[in-house]
Amino acid sequence: MQPSEKAHSIQFLEDQLQDVITLLAKQQLEQSLVQRGPAVNHELVEAMLKNQHQARLQEKFSLMHPADIGFILESLPLAQRKTAWDVIKTLHDGQVLLEVSDAVRQTLILGMEAEELAIVAGKLNADEIADLAADLPKRTMLKILRSLNSKKRKHLNAILSCQDNQIGALMDFGMITIRDDLNLKAIIAYIRKLGKLPSHTDKLFVVDQYDKMQGILPLQRLLTHPPSQQVADVMVTDFIRFQIDQDAAEAARAFERYNLISAPVVDSDDKLQGRLCVDNILDFIREKTDEDLLIQAGVGEEEDLFSSVWKSARNRWGWLLINIVTAFASTRIIGVFEDIILQLVALASLMPIIAAMGGNTGNQTSMLIIRSLALGYINPSNISHLIKKELTLGLINGSFIGVILGLLSFLLYRDIALSIVMGSAMFINLLVAVLVGLGIPLMRYKWGKDPAVGTSVILTAITDSMGFFIFLGLASLFLIK
Amino acid sequence: MQPSEKAHSIQFLEDQLQDVITLLAKQQLEQSLVQRGPAVNHELVEAMLKNQHQARLQEKFSLMHPADIGFILESLPLAQRKTAWDVIKTLHDGQVLLEVSDAVRQTLILGMEAEELAIVAGKLNADEIADLAADLPKRTMLKILRSLNSKKRKHLNAILSCQDNQIGALMDFGMITIRDDLNLKAIIAYIRKLGKLPSHTDKLFVVDQYDKMQGILPLQRLLTHPPSQQVADVMVTDFIRFQIDQDAAEAARAFERYNLISAPVVDSDDKLQGRLCVDNILDFIREKTDEDLLIQAGVGEEEDLFSSVWKSARNRWGWLLINIVTAFASTRIIGVFEDIILQLVALASLMPIIAAMGGNTGNQTSMLIIRSLALGYINPSNISHLIKKELTLGLINGSFIGVILGLLSFLLYRDIALSIVMGSAMFINLLVAVLVGLGIPLMRYKWGKDPAVGTSVILTAITDSMGFFIFLGLASLFLIK
Numbered sequence A, B: 001m002q003p004s005e006k007a008h009s010i011q012f013l014e015d016q017l018q019d020v021i022t023l024l025a026k027q028q029l030e031q032s033l034v035q036r037g038p039a040v041n042h043e044l045v046e047a048m049l050k051n052q053h054q055a056r057l058q059e060k061f062s063l064m065h066p067a068d069i070g071f072i073l074e075s076l077p078l079a080q081r082k083t084a085w086d087v088i089k090t091l092h093d094g095q096v097l098l099e100v101s102d103a104v105r106q107t108l109i110l111g112m113e114a115e116e117l118a119i120v121a122g123k124l125n126a127d128e129i130a131d132l133a134a135d136l137p138k139r140t141m142l143k144i145l146r147s148l149n150s151k152k153r154k155h156l157n158a159i160l161s162c163q164d165n166q167i168g169a170l171m172d173f174g175m176i177t178i179r180d181d182l183n184l185k186a187i188i189a190y191i192r193k194l195g196k197l198p199s200h201t202d203k204l205f206v207v208d209q210y211d212k213m214q215g216i217l218p219l220q221r222l223l224t225h226p227p228s229q230q231v232a233d234v235m236v237t238d239f240i241r242f243q244i245d246q247d248a249a250e251a252a253r254a255f256e257r258y259n260l261i262s263a264p265v266v267d268s269d270d271k272l273q274g275r276l277c278v279d280n281i282l283d284f285i286r287e288k289t290d291e292d293l294l295i296q297a298g299v300g301e302e303e304d305l306f307s308s309v310w311k312s313a314r315n316r317w318g319w320l321l322i323n324i325v326t327a328f329a330s331t332r333i334i335g336v337f338e339d340i341i342l343q344l345v346a347l348a349s350l351m352p353i354i355a356a357m358g359g360n361t362g363n364q365t366s367m368l369i370i371r372s373l374a375l376g377y378i379n380p381s382n383i384s385h386l387i388k389k390e391l392t393l394g395l396i397n398g399s400f401i402g403v404i405l406g407l408l409s410f411l412l413y414r415d416i417a418l419s420i421v422m423g424s425a426m427f428i429n430l431l432v433a434v435l436v437g438l439g440i441p442l443m444r445y446k447w448g449k450d451p452a453v454g455t456s457v458i459l460t461a462i463t464d465s466m467g468f469f470i471f472l473g474l475a476s477l478f479l480i481k
Helices: A010-036 A042-062 A066-075 A078-088 A091-099 A102-110 A114-122 A126-133 A138-147 A150-160 A184-194 A219-224 A248-258 A278-296 A309-336 A338-343 A346-375 A383-413 A416-446 A455-478 B010-036 B042-062 B066-075 B078-088 B091-099 B102-110 B114-122 B126-133 B138-147 B150-160 B184-194 B219-224 B248-258 B278-296 B309-336 B338-343 B346-375 B383-413 B416-446 B455-478
Strands: A203-207 A213-218 A262-266 A272-277 B203-207 B213-218 B262-266 B272-277
Touching: A010 A042, A010 A066, A010 A078, A042 A078, A042 A091, A066 A078, A066 A091, A066 A102, A066 B248, A078 A091, A078 A102, A091 A102, A091 A114, A091 A126, A114 A138, A126 A150, A150 A272, A184 A219, A184 B219, A203 A219, A203 A272, A213 A219, A213 A262, A219 B184, A219 B219, A248 A262, A248 A278, A248 B066, A248 B278, A272 A278, A278 B248, A278 B278, A278 B346, A309 A338, A309 A455, A309 B346, A309 B383, A338 A346, A338 A455, A338 B346, A346 A383, A346 A416, A346 A455, A346 B278, A346 B309, A346 B338, A346 B346, A383 A416, A383 B309, A416 A455, B010 B042, B010 B066, B010 B078, B042 B078, B042 B091, B066 B078, B066 B091, B066 B102, B078 B091, B078 B102, B091 B102, B091 B114, B091 B126, B114 B138, B126 B150, B150 B272, B184 B219, B203 B219, B203 B272, B213 B219, B213 B262, B248 B262, B248 B278, B272 B278, B309 B338, B309 B455, B338 B346, B338 B455, B346 B383, B346 B416, B346 B455, B383 B416, B416 B455
Parallel strands: none
Antiparallel strands: A203 A213, A262 A272, B203 B213, B262 B272
């Protein structure tokens, strides 16, 4: 359905949300009034009132775009979300399930019968069912698979057999294929007979009888060339196609670079398998970057704002437990130097600075490397240049910050030897930080792992413990008699 | 120009890059050989060799898509980038300048004369010139403005008068406008006469004589309805339009939700001002999320991988200096408690754990809030629910982690009183962390500031100092006689 004209404004959506909440609250209030009132015709009145509000809610939601309903469900606390969902789960043929985040989708699916789910999913396209597949119970999935026709089942299997990071996982099947021996007039007649084009159709795919890609026919060419011309003469033969098992991130970069709207996906025999559209690429980029941000902050995965407290807690404990381990490990180094601290207690308040500054500098370096790796800017021909630059930067930053910290600690403690140890330790730990900030993401990338995952935790653990070790070690060598 | 078929693979691009580097190296080698050889005809030979390699480079680049050239320039160290740019700066009419990052663009523009820049910019569209405007010297910009025709100048001024975060800053002017009293046949004839459509044309805009929006005519309808029908009968009148001064992030969310390809941008009188396309939205989302990631890691702005060391250093010093200040400030609290540490030195190695765990938990909370604010999921109706949930989570996490840390420190020091102080301090600091992690982004958002900026630094400063204060304060109350 067409999104309503005003719906794109966040203010409008918030007003809608307010309305929904008011309706939900009224329904609950009146139910409780009925329950507290005389028991005469209790069930009848309740059912009547409930029906009345359900009808109003249903009417409201039926006028809304599935994506807007999704937005409202995301913003509703669990209990209200459940009430609202009960009213609308059969509206829009399951489209709403596609528009919410994974975390919210799980809360919605939990409240549905296997039978209901199978009916809803049956109305979706193969690529849409594939989006839901991970969240559906296995039994429901089997039921759905059995109910599909063979073409749809083949499409669904094609997507499900791809890994999440492969292009095949993002493709859909809304492509229009034509033969190259027709003329444009026949093509236009064919489209007119179809009555509508799949969304994001900016080009038709020209294939031979074995489904091998021959070329693409942009709608623009269809519209601007004389109708009597043959497809073969008008089609573009040098075009971008993607391999079904290629890395999805590579496709995302290609869509950004060449401003694509849709592109064919082929197998190793150049046979057309599906199509990739910019809307799925947009979702992919949003998900990937959100994931990177959350990982950076130590949150396991996308979280439903209103998930139960226990679920959220479990999602965050993973990193927190790792942090406890690394924090204890790095501070054990302080334990070794307790005698030194007793002799010069100023060390206790200076040492966290060395550790913290190391972590900060290391994170700067590693984030730039992670981002450049993601954009594909780092390769064997420039890597040595890059390492040299970051090391030089580490030397400069180390000297600069080392001198500043040396001066500041002299102002505090009026102890030249202590200030020199402070400055030198800072200098050395910043070099360590740069080396680690370069090393971890590059190593992880080389070994085929996501360079973003875990880098920050490992880096901080190393810069913390090295910071304590270098500072207290230098102090024990040069400050303590 | 059409991107080449193979160009979307990163392997292909890396091979291209290798070739370019080899050519550049040959050129330099032969130049130095000539310089070291006998001085006979020195300049002539050098010029000949240089020309030969330049021609080969130029040929290579002229076959490449501007975006691919941009990729190669991003991956080339400064000196090589400059040599390559000298060869190709007039190719592709300035398109390459649009395809590189801001940081790299500055290095390219630095090497060009004002005259050259004006000529190149003159060939671009108004929205493309606007993209360059921030990086062009003022004098050059004036020269360009004078050379434009009045329509292009009006367009350019319309974009430049918008702020970076407004929709107007992202619009282009490649829209095709039609009147509603024509029939579809006339529109098709008109398009055929135009000979080509601007990229991303999925709909035509129907306006009246005052340029007021009447409706949109999707190409799909143009292709599937009988040619004899009037535009007025076929056009869609309930469609999404954006206000020129609306928040660009809102447009991005609408493009994601409704899978738009293009949409009209209007002023407050509903007059058509320009159009918004998904390619610009994609760039906007990429830039915004990259910025968030870099800010999170304390890097000022997007950085050219190969910028001079001094420039990179300046870009990173801002946050590092702020970090020095906050690190010193929070550790001053330790200084106050030095006597306590002397009496119980175990405190010195336990206190960094309290501080670090507080920072980690606070960052988890704040990142989820920042992300939910960015997606528009938080609003007055659910905020109290959300705060309650995060506080409950803080209580649970605090008890859980408090107990673990208490146990671990008992294992290390066999001191029950110390373990209880450790656990309690952790519990209190985790509550502080949740409050601060909630408070800072919500406050900044309420005051109309970007909730992502600076949150992590302020949060860590508070959880560090509060961590030290709570732990050492409790220790001085309960552990020291």
